[in-house]
Amino acid sequence: MLASNRVKRMVRFVWKNSKMIKRYFLLIVLFCGVGMQISYAQESHNFKTTKALDIFNALCEELDLSYVDTLDAEQITEDAILYMLHRLDPYTEYYKASRTNELKTLTTGKYAGIGSPIRFHKSSDRCVFDGPFLGMPARLAGLRTGDIIMKINDKDVGVRGKQSASDYSTNITTLLRGDAGTKLTITIKRPGREKLLRFQLVRQIIKKQSVPYAQLLPNHVGYVVLTGYQEDTSLELRKAVEQLKAKGAQRLVLDLRDNGGGLMEEAVKVVNLFIPRGRKVLEVRGKDPMQNSVLKTTQVPLDDNIPMVVLVNGGTASAAEITSGTFQDYDRAIIVGERTYGKGLVQSQRPLPYDAMLKLTTAKYYIPSGRCVQAYDFKNRGEDGQPRHLPDSLCKTFKTSNGRVVKDGGGITPDVTVPFDSIPDLLGDLALSEEFFDYIVKYLNTHREWEAPASFRISDADFQEFLNHMGKSSYNYQTQTKRVFERLKEISDSEGYGDNIRAELAALEAKLKPNLVDDLKRNEVELRKLIAYILVSYHYGDEGLYAYKINEDKAVKESIDILLDKEHYHKLLHK
Numbered sequence: 067m068l069a070s071n072r073v074k075r076m077v078r079f080v081w082k083n084s085k086m087i088k089r090y091f092l093l094i095v096l097f098c099g100v101g102m103q104i105s106y107a108q109e110s111h112n113f114k115t116t117k118a119l120d121i122f123n124a125l126c127e128e129l130d131l132s133y134v135d136t137l138d139a140e141q142i143t144e145d146a147i148l149y150m151l152h153r154l155d156p157y158t159e160y161y162k163a164s165r166t167n168e169l170k171t172l173t174t175g176k177y178a179g180i181g182s183p184i185r186f187h188k189s190s191d192r193c194v195f196d197g198p199f200l201g202m203p204a205r206l207a208g209l210r211t212g213d214i215i216m217k218i219n220d221k222d223v224g225v226r227g228k229q230s231a232s233d234y235s236t237n238i239t240t241l242l243r244g245d246a247g248t249k250l251t252i253t254i255k256r257p258g259r260e261k262l263l264r265f266q267l268v269r270q271i272i273k274k275q276s277v278p279y280a281q282l283l284p285n286h287v288g289y290v291v292l293t294g295y296q297e298d299t300s301l302e303l304r305k306a307v308e309q310l311k312a313k314g315a316q317r318l319v320l321d322l323r324d325n326g327g328g329l330m331e332e333a334v335k336v337v338n339l340f341i342p343r344g345r346k347v348l349e350v351r352g353k354d355p356m357q358n359s360v361l362k363t364t365q366v367p368l369d370d371n372i373p374m375v376v377l378v379n380g381g382t383a384s385a386a387e388i389t390s391g392t393f394q395d396y397d398r399a400i401i402v403g404e405r406t407y408g409k410g411l412v413q414s415q416r417p418l419p420y421d422a423m424l425k426l427t428t429a430k431y432y433i434p435s436g437r438c439v440q441a442y443d444f445k446n447r448g449e450d451g452q453p454r455h456l457p458d459s460l461c462k463t464f465k466t467s468n469g470r471v472v473k474d475g476g477g478i479t480p481d482v483t484v485p486f487d488s489i490p491d492l493l494g495d496l497a498l499s500e501e502f503f504d505y506i507v508k509y510l511n512t513h514r515e516w517e518a519p520a521s522f523r524i525s526d527a528d529f530q531e532f533l534n535h536m537g538k539s540s541y542n543y544q545t546q547t548k549r550v551f552e553r554l555k556e557i558s559d560s561e562g563y564g565d566n567i568r569a570e571l572a573a574l575e576a577k578l579k580p581n582l583v584d585d586l587k588r589n590e591v592e593l594r595k596l597i598a599y600i601l602v603s604y605h606y607g608d609e610g611l612y613a614y615k616i617n618e619d620k621a622v623k624e625s626i627d628i629l630l631d632k633e634h635y636h637k638l639l640h641k
Contacts, residue, residue, distance in 0.1 A: 122146075155427055155444040155453075157413050163421040164240070173329060175274040175296035179243040180204040180250075180267050186235050188500055190214050191225040193238045195254075200607040203267045209254065211604050212507030216262060217253035218242065246271050257507055278608035280306040281616070287626050288315030291612055292336070295328030295385040300335035304368055307339065311369070317629040319622065321377045323403060327384025330361070330412060330431070337392050338363035340399075342370050345434070347392050350412055352429030373635060374399035375625040378480060383407035387439050388431065391478045395434040397468040397639045401480040402625050408441025408455075408477035435464040437474030468640050481638050482628065484621040489592050491546050492585055497596060501539040505532055506600055519602050519610035520617055524594045532597060537583045545580050 130139055147160045161169050171177045181202025187194045195213045198204035215223060218241045226234040244250070246269055253264045276299040279291040288310035292303060307318065327333075334347045341347075345363045352358060376390045376399045387406050393399040412429040432438050442453040456475040464472050473479060496502050509528070516522065524532075555571060558564050564571075586593055603611040616622055628635055 155411065157409075157411060158426045159424075160418075161423040161425065165236075166421065166423050167243070169415065169423055169425060173296060175276065175294065177243060177272050178246040178269050179272050180207075180209075180252075180269060181272045182209065182242075184215070184235060184238060184242070185503075186226065186231040187214065187503075189504075190255075191227070192216070192223070193235055197604050199272070200609075202272060203270055207265045207267045209252070209265060210256065210507075211510055212503070213254040213256050213263075215252065216255055217251075219250050220253070244269050256511070257504075258511055275302065275608075277302045277306045279612035280310060281613070282310055282313045282315055283319075283616075283626065285626065285630055286314050286316040287319060287629055288313075288317065289319045289321065289616070289622065291321040292386075293325055295325075295330075295332040295336070297329070297332070299328070299332045300339065303336055304339055307368060311372075315372075317373045319375045319377065319625045319629070320399070321622075322382050322386045322390055323377050323379040323621075324381035325383070325386035326381065327386050327388075327409065330385055330388065333385035333388040334361050334363065335365075336389050338365050339368040340370055340372070340374065341392070341396060342367055345396065347434065348388055349432045350429045351432065352412070354428075357429070370398075373629050375628055376401050377621050377625060378403040378406050378478060379486060380404055380407055380477075382478070383409040384411075387478055388433060391433040391437075391439060394472060394478060394481070395464075395466050397466050397470065400482060400625075400628055400635065400638050401478060402482045402628065403480050403484055403621050404486055405479050406439070406477035408439050408475070410438040410440030435466060435472060437462070437464045437472065439474060439477050441476045470639075470641060482624065484624050487620070489596065490589055492543060493589055493592055493596055495543055496541070497600065499541055501536060501541040502600075504539075505535045506597075506604065508535070509601060510604060516605060519606045519613040522598055522602050522614060524597050524601075529590070529594060529597075533583055533586060536586060541582065543580065543582070545578070545585070548578055548580065551575065551578055 126139065126143065129137055129142065144160070144162065151158050151160055167177065180198075182198035182204035183196045184193045185196040186192075193215050195204065195209050195211055195215070197211050198209050215238060217223060218238075223238060223241065229237075242250075242252075248269050249266065250269065251264060251266050253262050256263055274294070274296070276294050276296055277290060277292055279289075281289050283289050288307065290303065290306050290310070292299070307315075310318070330348075330350075337347050341363055343363050343366055347361050347363060350357075350359045350361070374393070376393055378386070378390050378401055382390065382403075383406065387409065390399075390401055390406065394401050410430050410432075411427045412431050413425050414428045416424045416426060418424055430438050430440060441455055443456065444453045446454060448454050458473075458476060461473040461475040464474065466472055551574070555564070558567060558571070599611070599614065602614045606613075628638070
């Protein structure tokens with residue numbers, strides 16, 4: 067009896083004083099009583115883990131000691147880590163010490179540098195500047211898109227050589243960044259100029275804005291673009307909405323298209339701007355029950371009555387899906403656009419030895435209706451090794467506050483669907499090519515007078531110059547038709563028809579030979595828009611780009627129509 071009383075007192079003490087002790091106590095109880103089976107399973111798992119690590123360590127040691135060539139142990143280990151994580155999901159990532167600043171930039175949106183992306187340029191075998199940001203040191207100093215980086219601090223950076231383009235670009239980026247306030251010189255080769263140019267710059271804190279564009283549209287409609295969830299994103303959005311309301315905004319369009327997400331906590335704060343205090347936003351559930359949590363709004367909202375439309379598409383993911391999904395679950399806004407990506411996973415950061423870091427998936431999140439938007443099953447993959455997308459037939463149904471039916475498992479389905487105007491495969495490939503980039507650089511360096519972003523257009527002469535440029539280039543492409551044709555030849559050979567139809571296939575292949583200039587002319591309307599879109603983005607930055615796009619944006623027009631029709635707006639939220 068005395069022993070029994072002692073145990074009872076110990077249990078009460080543990081339960082009151084320590085979560086960690088509670089966990090250990092439960093493990094002891096499980097081991098000693100009804101949990102023997104679970105304990106055995108855990109012991110078996112631990113043994114398998116230890117066994118695997120022992121084998122891996124022994125393998126690395128043998129390779130280091132006995133392999134015929136000298137190996138880079140660090141590189142081999144990194145390759146093994148990357149392959150292992152690749153088998154899990156695309157969000158679990160390893161960051162070695164030299165890359166941990168990338169992880170910090172992802173979460174804060176800040177770094178110290180000169181404010182310009184770079185890209186590898188195959189023709190020069192060097193890196194070039196790719197769109198210096200407005201108002202940042204690179205742009206203010208006079209650096210331009212396409213400038214080839216020759217020297218940094220009077221030291222030749224060299225050509226890529228045998229390095230991978232990725233490693234070479236990372237090294238250049240590292241040299242360009244540094245502590246805020248430090249000076250550096252950059253020597254570049256500008257296309258069309260023989261003489262090298264030298265620029266002096268001072269690094270500063272570069273902060274990527276979460277709200278690159280906010281504009282008051284006709285009929286008192288405020289339009290705000292939100293591109294990510296980083297530190298202070300909710301404060302940026304609050305400021306933008308307050309300014310729009312001060313100008314007379316009575317309705318709001320929040321554009322979350324191509325917003326890949328970010329900090330989960332900022333998503334909760336963004337929701338809180340438009341939803342009352344004390345409302346559940348999401349529940350986080352992972353392997354460790356002690357880490358599970360429920361996140362609620364905690365502040366008085368900025369405006370919980372303003373009529374809202376939220377724009378989404380296939381690029382809307384993670385924290386952006388928390389925002390749009392929560393608004394839908396509480397019937398707070400009309401969701402317009404295309405179904406979102408479907409990322410319902412939560413990542414956490416873990417420190418590793420030698421200043422490395424691990425960003426790993428630790429949980430799933432569930433929005434207020436109880437649904438999880440995760441679309442892909444990374445554990446049970448298909449025969450091709452690709453993750454399976456949850457079919458619509460297996461999606462479960464849930465209800466919003468007003469009783470509207472919504473589903474889980476495949477992202478957020480919009481209340482009003484507005485399909486995206488896709489561009490032909492040819493133009494998509496073309497926009498990523500170096501030959502297209504070279505034309506953009508040439509245009510930027512030769513044109514001094516520009517129309518306002520909203521009215522910018524490509525002249526007939528400029529379009530013809532583009533056709534001439536591409537016609538002389540080495541750009542190589544394959545049409546979708548040609549790819550299907552090549553597959554047809556493979557299948558016909560495998561089925562034994564190849565010899566019988568070889569002449570017919572050869573004749574068809576000759577007719578399918580692509581003519582670049584003719585194919586570009588066939589897509590002239592879309593191509594002119596694409597060229598103008600890219601040029602405006604480089605010359606005017608994000609603000610100019612959105613000003614250019616908005617006039618022909620079908621989803622924005624649909625959103626405005628919904629907001630102006632009170633009866634339709636009300637019906638959509640209560641159907």
